[in-house]
Amino acid sequence: xxxxxxxxxxxxxxxxxxxxxxxxxxxxxxxxxxxxxxxxxxxxxxxxxxxxxxxxxxxxxxxxxxxxxxxxxxxxxxxxxxxxxxxxxxxxxxxxxxxxxxxxxxxxxxxxxxxxxxxxxxxxxxx
Amino acid sequence: xxxxxxxxxxxxxxxxxxxxxxxxxxxxxxxxxxxxxxxxxxxxxxxxxxxxxxxxxxxxxxxxxxxxxxxxxxxxxxxxxxxxxxxxxxxxxxxxxxxxxxxxxxxxxxxxxxxxxxxxxxxxxxx
DNA sequence: TTGGGTGTATCAAGTTATTGATACAGCAGG
DNA sequence: CCTGCTGTATCAATAACTTGATACACCCAA
Numbered sequence: 001x002x003x004x005x006x007x008x009x010x011x012x013x014x015x016x017x018x019x020x021x022x023x024x025x026x027x028x029x030x031x032x033x034x035x036x037x038x039x040x041x042x043x044x045x046x047x048x049x050x051x052x053x054x055x056x057x058x059x060x061x062x063x064x065x066x067x068x069x070x071x072x073x074x075x076x077x078x079x080x081x082x083x084x085x086x087x088x089x090x091x092x093x094x095x096x097x098x099x100x101x102x103x104x105x106x107x108x109x110x111x112x113x114x115x116x117x118x119x120x121x122x123x124x125x126x127x
Numbered sequence: 128x129x130x131x132x133x134x135x136x137x138x139x140x141x142x143x144x145x146x147x148x149x150x151x152x153x154x155x156x157x158x159x160x161x162x163x164x165x166x167x168x169x170x171x172x173x174x175x176x177x178x179x180x181x182x183x184x185x186x187x188x189x190x191x192x193x194x195x196x197x198x199x200x201x202x203x204x205x206x207x208x209x210x211x212x213x214x215x216x217x218x219x220x221x222x223x224x225x226x227x228x229x230x231x232x233x234x235x236x237x238x239x240x241x242x243x244x245x246x247x248x249x250x251x252x253x254x
Numbered sequence: 255t256t257g258g259g260t261g262t263a264t265c266a267a268g269t270t271a272t273t274g275a276t277a278c279a280g281c282a283g284g
Numbered sequence: 285c286c287t288g289c290t291g292t293a294t295c296a297a298t299a300a301c302t303t304g305a306t307a308c309a310c311c312c313a314a
Contacts, residue, residue, distance in 0.1 A: 067290095165262095178304080
């Protein structure tokens with residue numbers, strides 16, 4: 001269900017976090033469902049427990065899961081409304097019509113994201 | 128016109144690349160216009176020439192500029208039509224309302240892009 | 255040709271980030 | 285109690301990245 005490709009430039013914990021986040025937002029994991037334990041997932045993926053733990057920590061910080069001493073469960077989330085997916089689809093359609101490559105389209109989102117941020121995005125803090 | 132904030136966690140070359148890309152896509156720099164030379168920009172920003180050079184290299188790879196032995200010029204770009212920018216803005220707005228982090232929003236675009244593209248875009252290269 | 259400009263390539267050093275191993279604290283059930 | 289499970293915290297080693305300094309190849313004008 002989850003895979004980690006060590007040959008990618010993306011860190012393992014980020015791959016895990018992203019795939020879990022996507023699965024949760026896509027509704028593939030029902031609210032309240034139990035996630036595999038850190039050690040089990042770490043064993044399956046052949047990574048250190050700390051690596052999976054970091055993914056879990058960030059998912060909890062993002063409000064997607066809730067970690068108890070008895071395990072991690074999927075939080076009731078706002079399902080990443082259809083609005084977002086619709087907007088994404090519209091954006092993708094425009095980009096493809098303009099023959100803009102994926103990475104360029106993402107760069108465009110990045111640029112506008114930062115310029116429209118205004119609020120101190122915690123993601124990138126000062127050193 | 129371009130600024131670099133060393134206190135940010137974002138690398139200097141990425142700040143330069145992003146600001147230039149934004150300026151070009153926003154039409155602030157006309158097609159064919161000459162960019163400042165690497166050394167001049169490096170001197171103004173108090174960074175090493177290699178730092179600016181890397182920003183230039185990535186901009187050229189993205190098809191935004193064209194580097195000749197006599198300087199770098201703004202490439203004729205498809206101006207990233209207003210439709211695309213509008214769509215991007217709508218997408219960004221929805222994502223922010225849902226409190227979805229930038230990287231997750233980009234992942235969503237990636238996923239839908241591939242599912243609508245069918246061409247095996249690698250996206251992230253191997254080490 | 256010569257001098258000053260351009261982008262490019264390479265290299266070492268410093269810093270940052272990721273990873274793996276390990277020990278810790280709480281909870282459930284036998 | 286005690287065994288086995290859960291997530292959490294810490295630490296050192298490694299890997300990756302970014303940066304600055306420098307040398308190189310090319311082009312244009314004088």
